[in-house]
Amino acid sequence: MRCPLCNTGSMHLLSSGESEIDQCACCKAAWFDSGKIRELTEGRFPQGIEPAKEVDFFIGDKEKISARMSIAWGKAAFIFCLRCSRQLVALNFQNTGTPVFHCRDCGGILVSWDAVIELVGKFDFIRKNAAMYQALGESMAGEMQNRLNRKYGPDGREDVFLSIASAALGTGASEGEITLLRGASSSLGPKLLASMVPIVIPLKNEMRQSELYPVVTYGFLALIIAAYLFGLFGIAGVDGYQTRIALPSGVGFLNTPKYVILLALFFHGGFVPLLVNCLFLYVLGDNVEDRMGRIPFFFFYIVCGVVAGAAHIIFGKAGASGALGSAGAVAGVLGAYIVFFPQTPITVYKAGEVTSMPAYFLACAWLVAQFLLGWLPLYEFFEVFNPAPYSLAGNLGGLAAGVTAAALWRSVEPS
Secondary structure: OOOOOOOOOOEEEEEEOOEEEEEEOOOOOEEEOOOOOHHHHOOOOOOOOOOOOOOOOOOOOHHHHHHHHHHHHHHHOOOEOOOOOOEOEEEEHHHOOOEEEEOOOOOOEEEOHHHHHHHHHHHHHHHHHHHHHHHHHHHHHHHHHHHHHHHHOOOOOHHHHHHHHHHHHHOOOOHHHHHHHHHHHHHHOHHHHHHHOOOEEEEEEOOOOOOOOOHHHHHHHHHHHHHHHHHHHOHHHOOOHHHHHOEOOOOOOOOOOOOHHHHHHHOOOOHHHHHHHHHHHHHHHHHHHHHHOHHHHHHHHHHHHHHHHHHHHHHOOOOOOOEOOOHHHHHHHHHHHHHHOOOOEEEEEEOOEEEEEEHHHHHHHHHHHHHHHOOHHHHHHHOOOOOOOOOHHHHHHHHHHHHHHHHHHHHHOOO
């Protein structure tokens, strides 16, 4: 087999315990099938590697990490999966600052030899100090628990849990903070955890019924749902198409076909983002379409999505996940809604409860949620539900496009 990295036919099998991995005899790059990367992270890589005495985790050096990931993204455009021949994507492996190449279809991971040496050293350091970090975390958690009990009593922790969780997440999620959050979450239950989720979703509005039947809004909804189902069940060869049109973050248009910005509007990476975006469009879209008219609204929606996609490609964080879905276009619809109907009451789900708020407050809550979800620990948590999210730049670009277009429309429409 040919090496995906150096393109020489020198890949051969190596035994690692009960598993086998592929390694290139020329450049020494290693290929790990899905789940087998633990042979490296758990110290069972077949070739003995002397871990470096000094390990650089690049903690806090965002510029250095971004530079490395930008280079890796450029290389990924020409690297293809050893098993299924799909184009690989560059990832910051477990936030260690070390780039690897990942296949979204089969789950395989390609690791260059330099990256192998780095990861061996970093995970050897973690294993050697795991007991110390665990003891420190348990000590911190116990001390915090005692302080809460003394100040608020055993039943008063819910009032302060959000501030504690926010502080812990904001520091980069150390072992002690993770232990604290796990202990608190298990004792306080799912209702409190739901209140921690920084997501606000519209359920219905109190606006009068639209005079125009929302043909365009419902048409977009039908197209979005159909695209998701086609991809889910592999109808008409759409299976796996999402991975090929996901918009890369922060790499520019040099290696990105222009047409994917339009296609990415209608495909979603999972059911949760599909549901959320469809609810936004269903609740808000009909009134905006009624105000603008069907044809202008059609082009308005497309333009907002294109602007959001372009902002994600140009200004998104290099190395972040590729983006799919209508989130950018929906952000534009939200922006137009607060220009046209700022005081309209909207029933929303937020913080584990259903409540009502004016449209402008919904927009503010949505904006805060985008900034919170941009924090690294929350970003990684929600990536489980939405593996192809838009970057903060993409969402803000869509919102700005919607507000600008609606403001211009309102300035020229008849009184």
